[in-house]
Amino acid sequence: MTLPLTYHVRNVFVRWRATLATVAGVALVVAVYVLVQSLAVGLEKSSRNTGDPRNVMIVRKGSTAESSSQVTREQLRLFKYWPQIARDEQDRPLASADVLVMLTRPRRGSEAEAHVLIRGVGAAGRALRPQVALVAGRWFVPGQREVVVSRRLAARIAAFDIGNTFKAAGRELAVVGWLEGQGSAFDSEVWMDGDEARRIFDREFYSSVLVRMRDERSAAAFLRRLEADKRLPLRGLRETDYYGAQTMTAVPIRILGGFLATAMSIGAVFAAMNTMYASVGARTREIGTLRVLGYRRRTILVSFLVEGGLLALLGGVLGCLLALPLHGYSTGTISLETFTETVFEFRLAPWLLAKGLAFSLLVGVAGSLLPALRAARLPVIAALQSV
Amino acid sequence: MSTGTFVLKNALRNKRRAGLCILSVAVSLFLFVTLLVALREITIPPEDVGAASRIIVRNKISLGTLLPARQRAVLERLPGVAAVTPFTWYGGKFRDEDATLFGQFAVDPLKLPVLLPEARVPPEQWAAFFKDRRACLVGKIVADQYHFQLGDRLPFTGTIWPCDLELRVAGIYEGTLDDRNVFFHHDYLNEAVGELNQVGTWWVKARSLDQMAEVVAEINHAFANTAAEVRAETERAFQMSMISMWGNIRILVRSICSVVVFTLVLVSASTMNMAVRERFRELAVLKALGFRRRQLFAFILAESFGLALAGALVGVGGAWFFYSHVSIARLTQGIFITFEVTPRILGQAWLIAVGLGIGASIAPAVAVARMSVVEGLKTLD
Structure with a gap:
């Protein structure tokens, strides 16, 4: 014989004053948990979103990030015309030799500063990264000292509106457009012409080279050949693998979470325990009555577990609702790979919310286990006699 | 029975509840201290003795762009400058480590004692460090962690610099704020990389503290409109700039701190409420016996205060003990290093405990003050 569910639900609400604090406590715990995890999810998603499986990135052997790598022009010439690299309509290899420069810029509306990543893209740079699209203004014209900045970065950095100019390496650079990268790592970048960037920032070398492969087989062949070529102290890896490994920034956030x-x-378990003990204490006579009516110890035990679970689940739902408005909210911190500002979003994935709810349920059940055991063990006569 | 024992007996009457209440306060305060310490570590740069008179010169573009070595001669000729050394982050990987948790900096060895006066090194080790181009000075913490002996050879793979290095331990320093670095000859780095003649930053020591602002301005002026414009600033300003790079993470941690405090108040207040409501009848009896509201309030306050402070003792004390005995650097993969629980943070946590003790007693006290004796005697719950 089991007790009807309404009995449990009503019990949760009848002592609402004591319950409220616990529900709110669990709600806050779940909200914090879900939000912090959603940051890590957002960061990792932005890395995962970035690569294209057909692309291969070439960096210096030993460098851990694109921005700290160097590829010389001689090296580029050596592999640029290998047959595995796809060609465009004019039969030019689809390769983009990029220069990455870190620039210190003030943040929008504050004294604080941020490092911004400038990517000087090669001729095929845009074609190789189709997820990057212009959302306002126009693309830069090489040689005109023009840049296109990420719209999300523009929201965080001073003088990044279209029409603004800012000073870098003694030159005035004009912002002529905003780009958007569909939640990829490019949403944290400033783009300009590659050779112009090399001139302005006085860089002899390229940072990395991105190439499009003809097909899957040629990709494997290209990587083998690059590895085997003793003249090239370079490392090739698939673009997806490169960005997939850029998850170091999420580590401290995960630890924190x-x-x-x-x-x-x-x-929260302590709080739930307290509430449930109080509930057991207040309902001693009721429990005795239930037992006299023929309900078994097991039923009483389950009843209190269900009640505790319900209570916490209520908190969990509330916590998820509290966290939900922040979904998609864009935020930023320094990337531990490139040491530049990286923009990402709170991503409240459905599985994360489910995890939050499961977590709250666990808290509730763990918190009500001891009180429920106590309730189940109450001697019937003594319970009936209690005031 | 004295008032003290009365309060104590009341507080411990329901031992389980008292225990749970103390523990939940303790856990929350532990968390609070941890977050504050973490926040402090990422927001407030440590102050050290030598920092006051050091000026850091970096490329105006950003730290990621190098400076030409020829700037040194110009810097040394500036009137307020006492000493100049290149200070270049090598950022290598040690042996086969995935992530190396200590920094390696290329410097001018002869100037290091001037720029880093707080570093304590035996004179013969200084001499050995000066003499050998491949020599390095290792911070005591790193030396202890890896069991380095004088004369050990340390291989590094360059991640930023396209060259690998092998350094020989010539000395071990201690006494700086972060004895966790390796210093080596800039000449060796320059040679290994093929005479690039570039440095990461310059560290400049001013002749006196009064001249700091002047020297900073002089340096900025000296390279204005040259190919490599610089940005000079005091070490403190430099550190603050680095910290502002953390962006919104600080706000995040700060808001979590407030949520934790809020939850804490909520839970403890509800526990206090429960405790008082349970003995409404009893309190009504006390009232009927002639106890004043003030006295009843004092009972409740004392009990709530006692529970909060006991919780603080466990939570704050526990945090202090834990973080001063556990290697946080290893636990967090080197993201947090010192994790020092400062007296200020301890004070803040205690203050919250006191506030909690007072705050949690208000609602029940008001309820008790308002209740009429008859009503109280009738309460069953």
């Missing part, structure tokens, strides 16, 4: 979840859930 895990730590917060653990510590806060312990607190």
Whole structure:
């Protein structure tokens, strides 16, 4: 014989004053957990969104990030015309030799500063990255000292509106357009012409080279050949693999999230336990009555577990609702790979919300286990006699 | 029975509840201290003795762009300048490590004692460091961690610089704020990279503290409109600039801190409420016996205060003990290094505990003050 569900639901609400604090506590815990994890998810998603499986990136052997790599012009000449690289209509290889420069810029509306990543793209740079699209203004004209900045970055950095100019290496650069990269790492970049960037920032070398492969087989052949060529101290890797590995920035956020979840859930378990003990204490006579009516110990135990679970789940739902408005909200921090400002979003994936709810349920059940055991073990007569 | 024992007995009457209440306060305060310490570590640069008179010169474009070595002669001729050394981050990987947790900097060895006066190194080790081009000075913490001995050879793979290095331990320093770096000869780096003649930053020591602002302005002026314009600033300003790079993470941690405090107040207040409501009848009896509202309030306050402070003792004390005995650097893969629980943070946590003790007693106290004796005696719950 089991108790009807309405009994549990009503019990949760009848002592609403004591319940409210616990529900709110669980809600906040779940909200914090979900939000911090959603940051890590957003960061990793922006890395994962970036690569194109048909592209191969070439960097210096030993460098850990594109921005700290160097590829000389001689090296580029050596591999640029290999047959595995796809060609465009004019039969030019689809290769983009990029220059990455870090620029210190003030943040929008504050004294604080940020490092901004400038990418000088080669001729085929845009064709190789079709996810990058212009959303306002126009593309830069090489030689005119023009740049196109990410719209999301523009929201965070001073003087990045279209029509603004800013000073870099003694030259005035004009912002002529905004780009958007569909939530990829390019949403944290400023683009300009590659050779112009090399001139302005006095860079002898390219940072990296991105090439489009003819097909899957040629990609494997190209990587083998690059590895085997002793003249080239370079490393080739698929663009997807490169960006897939750029997840270091998410590590501290994950640590923070895990730590917060653990510590806060312990607190929440205590709170739930307190509420449930109080509930058991207040309903001692009721429990005795139920037992006399023939309900078994097991039923009482389950009843309190269900009640605790419901209570916490309510908090979990509330917490998810609290966190939900921040979904898609764009934020930024320094990337631990490139040391430049990286823009990403809170991403409240459905599985993350489900995890939050499961987490709250766990807190509720863990918190009500001991009180429920106590309720189930109450001696019937003594319980009936209690006031 | 004295008032003290009465309060104590009341607080411990429901031992389980008292325990849970203390523990939840303790956990929250532990969390609070941890977050504050983490926030401090990423927002407030540590101050050290030598920093006051150091000026850091970087490329105006950003730290990522190098400076020409020829600037040194110009810097040294400026009137307020006492000493100049290149200070270049090598950023290599040590042996086969995936991520090396200590920094390696290429410097002018002869100028290092002037620029880094707080570093304590035995004179014979300084001499050995000066003499050998491949020599390096290792921070004590790193030396202990890896069990380095004088004379050990340390291989590094360049991640930023396209050259690998092999350094020989000539000395071990301690006494700086972060004894976790390796210093080596800039000449060796320059040679290994093929005479690029470029440096990461310049570290400049001013002749006196009064001249700092003047020297900063002089340096900025000296390279204005040259091919490599610089940005000179005091070490402190430099650190603040680095910290502003963290962006919104600081706001995030700060808001989490406030959520934690809020949750803490909520949970403890509800526990106090529960405790008081449970003995409404009893309090009504006390009222009927002639106890004043003020006295009843004092009972409740004392109990709530006691629970909050006991929680603080466990939570704050626990945090202090934990972080001063556990290597956080290893636990967080080197993201947090010192993780020092400062007296200021301890004070803040205690303040919150006190506020909590007072805050949590208000609602029940008001309820008790308002209740009429008859009503209270009738309460069953």
